[in-house]
Amino acid sequence: MGLKGRDVISIRDLSREDIEEVLKGTRRMIPYAEGSKVGQQLAGKLLMLAFLEPSTRTRLSFETAMQRLGGRTASITDPAASSVKKGESLYDTTRMLSAYGDAIVLRHPNEGAGRLAAQASDKPVINAGDGAGQHPSQTLLDLATMQEAFGTLTGLRVVLLGDLRYGRTVHSLAHALGVFGAELVLASPSSLALPEDVREDLDHLGAKVTEVDQLHQAVREADVLYVTRIQRERFADESEYAKVAGSYRVDSALLSGAKPRLIVMHPLPRTTEIAPEVDGSPHAAYFRQAFLGVPTRMALLSLILTGKAV
C-alpha cells in the first residue's frame, strides 16, 4: 500500500515489501547524501523534531536528510526548556506539533511513546527511539548497510554481540533479519541475553537462532558481526555495569580468523567494545553505517511525505 502518510513506529509496522522499498530508495539517495547531486524533493515540507531524550546522531541525520532534499526542520531539543518541563502531556505536545509541521520525528524516554504520539497526531510520526523500545529507522539503516555489502539479506549469518537485553536497536534488527531469512547467532553475557519475548517472536517468524559461548568460532563463520554498546544508563548499579562492560571486545586478534568479507557494525557511539585498531581494517563498516543513516532517512522521509524516493 506504499508508505505515503503512514506512521513508522515499530519495525512490525513495515511489511517486507515496505522495507525493500526503503532499501531501494536508500541506494538512489546516496548521491544526494554525498552532496554530488542537489535535491529539491522535499522543498516546502517542514519536519518537526521532538527529541525529549538526548541524541546526537539520529537527530542530526534526520536534519541532514531533510535539508539535503530541500526541506526544513523545526525542533524541540531541550525538554528542560520547553512546555514538557511544565508538565504538558506528550499527547498535547504532539497535537501541537502535528498542527505546525508535515511530519514528526519523536525520541522519548518511555516505551510506547511513539504509538501514543501517532494516535495524537494527524500527520505521520516516525519513532526515533522510545526508551528501551523501538527505533525502526536505525533498523532500516542497519539493513541498508548489510544490503550494500552483500547485495542481499537472505541467508546472511549475523552475529549479534553484546547487550542484547537493553540494546533497543538489536530487538528491531533481530525481528527484521528474521523476516528476511537471515541466520542469527547470539553472543552476550548471560545477564544481558535477548529477552524471552523477542526470542519467541523470532521462533514465530521461523528464524534460525543459535546461542554461542565461543565468540572466536562464531566470528570465523559470520558474514556480519553486529556489536552493541553496553549502556551505563540502563544499569542501576555501577559495579554491575563494570563487571559486564569489560567482558567482550572486538580487536584484530578476534578478527584474524574471519572471512575476508565479514563486516563489523555498531550503531555508535562506541565506548570500548571495538578497538581503534579495527577502524583501518576492511572489516570496519560502522562509519559507513553511520553515513547510510542519512540516505536511509532521506528515502523514508520522501516515501512518507511524497510517496516516492527518487
Next chain:
Amino acid sequence: MRELKITPIKNGTVIDHIGNGLSLEVLRIIGVNDLDKDSTVSVVLHVRSQKLGWKDIVKVENMELSPRKVNAIALIAPTATISIIREFKVREKRVVDLPERIVGVVRCPNPSCITNQREPVESEFDVARRRPVVLRCAYCERLVDDFLLHLA
C-alpha cells in the same frame, strides 16, 4: 443437576462455569461497589462440574454486563457462560469470547510504558496467543502472561 441453596433471581445475570477459585476476580471486574444497593450478589465457590471438575458461579441481581466487562471476564474466565435473566427466565445465554483487543482491563506491567505515565490514554493489549492467553501491550509491545496480577 442438584439444586443449589441460592434463591433464583428475578432480573440479573448469572455467570456460570467460572474456573475454580476465579469468582473473586470476576467480582472485581463486575465492580460490586457500583451495584444497586438492593441487589443481591451470590457467589458459589467450588461446585462440582461435569465440564470443569470444579467451578465457581456468580449471580448478580438487577445488572446486565457491559461489553467491556464481558471482555474482561473472557480474559479471566475463558470457560464462563453468561445468562441474562428477566422475570425469572433465561432470556439469553452465551459463551464468553476473547476479543482480538482488550482495552482498559489490564495495566501494563512495564513501569516505563507510556500508558503508566500521566497521559490521557487507556491501556490496550492485543491477544498475542490464545492458549494459554498471552497479551501484547499495544504501546510498548511488552508480552504479558501474568495479567491476573495486573488487573486495572
